[in-house]
Amino acid sequence: MSLRVALAVVVLAFAGGWCPCLADVGDFAPCLHVFYKSWPPKGLAGTPICQRYDNQYHFATLYSRPRRSPWFSAYLYSVPAGKRPSASWKFEPQLAYPGADGNMIPFPPGPLDQNVVESQAVELDYINSTYSRGHLNPSLHHHTHEDRSATFTLTNVVPQKAGSNDGPWEVLEQTVNKTLSAYCLGEAYIVTGIIPYLNDERWLKNHRVAVPEYMWSAYCCPNYNNSLPEKLKDFFPTYAAIGRNDCNSTEEIVPVNKTAKKQFRGFDVRPMPLETLEMYLKDRFNTVVSVFYEQCSGSEANTHRLKQ
Numbered sequence: 001m002s003l004r005v006a007l008a009v010v011v012l013a014f015a016g017g018w019c020p021c022l023a024d025v026g027d028f029a030p031c032l033h034v035f036y037k038s039w040p041p042k043g044l045a046g047t048p049i050c051q052r053y054d055n056q057y058h059f060a061t062l063y064s065r066p067r068r069s070p071w072f073s074a075y076l077y078s079v080p081a082g083k084r085p086s087a088s089w090k091f092e093p094q095l096a097y098p099g100a101d102g103n104m105i106p107f108p109p110g111p112l113d114q115n116v117v118e119s120q121a122v123e124l125d126y127i128n129s130t131y132s133r134g135h136l137n138p139s140l141h142h143h144t145h146e147d148r149s150a151t152f153t154l155t156n157v158v159p160q161k162a163g164s165n166d167g168p169w170e171v172l173e174q175t176v177n178k179t180l181s182a183y184c185l186g187e188a189y190i191v192t193g194i195i196p197y198l199n200d201e202r203w204l205k206n207h208r209v210a211v212p213e214y215m216w217s218a219y220c221c222p223n224y225n226n227s228l229p230e231k232l233k234d235f236f237p238t239y240a241a242i243g244r245n246d247c248n249s250t251e252e253i254v255p256v257n258k259t260a261k262k263q264f265r266g267f268d269v270r271p272m273p274l275e276t277l278e279m280y281l282k283d284r285f286n287t288v289v290s291v292f293y294e295q296c297s298g299s300e301a302n303t304h305r306l307k308q
Helices: 003-017 029-034 114-119 145-150 168-183 230-235 274-285 299-307
Strands: 047-053 056-064 069-076 132-135 157-160 189-195 214-220 238-244 269-272
Touching (some): 047 145, 168 230, 189 274
């Protein structure tokens, strides 16, 4: 471990009484509150991360060590406030050193410890690539500065084409924000993930970070305003979407809008019911993938329906 990283680990380990033996990598137990009914998605295998920043748990990520990128991130939505934080990118020390402190750490200037480089994506992977750093958990969906700042960790991003990140996918994030802020009355749970290529994985330079073919997102809002506009009645208590991250992909999952602006053409997003999303996830992963407990139809949602 480099001296700079070692000092950061030691300082963070004992700040506020936190013990370096606490495991935030390998167990979702400390952050189950970000999942509906404390129930993480089922069907995908990876390394659980309870994303801790400034000694607080902010969201959860299922991370793929071989891909050096996440399968999904899960978080509680809150109405955003304030300006977008500056992009101070961070890494997860426990991926490199299991005994390290669980707080994410900003990348230091200068050479990185090789164990960190081998364990996860680093800033150099994205520099001079043709991909942007695409948040799974976006800062837009959070209220506090701390929650927003915590999203800027490379364990929460995947290689995403600018045509998606700055186009239809950004529109989806803004639409979800407007919908939930206007009509969700209680907690809103969001899970956003990726779909890999069926064959022949694509990678960033140096074959280190895997590139997804599609991105997906789904929300669960068990308690919502019963005076929904007609056009939104199918969007509660849950809804989902899949977005293209490759303009040359086939159109079986997401059709292409041929009239879209050139820079966004081929990066379309298709809204769909949660059941349809889970069908596509099953087809691609060859296993049943369940995003929310009982598809977000637990006791809270059932009670709401009875009141309508």
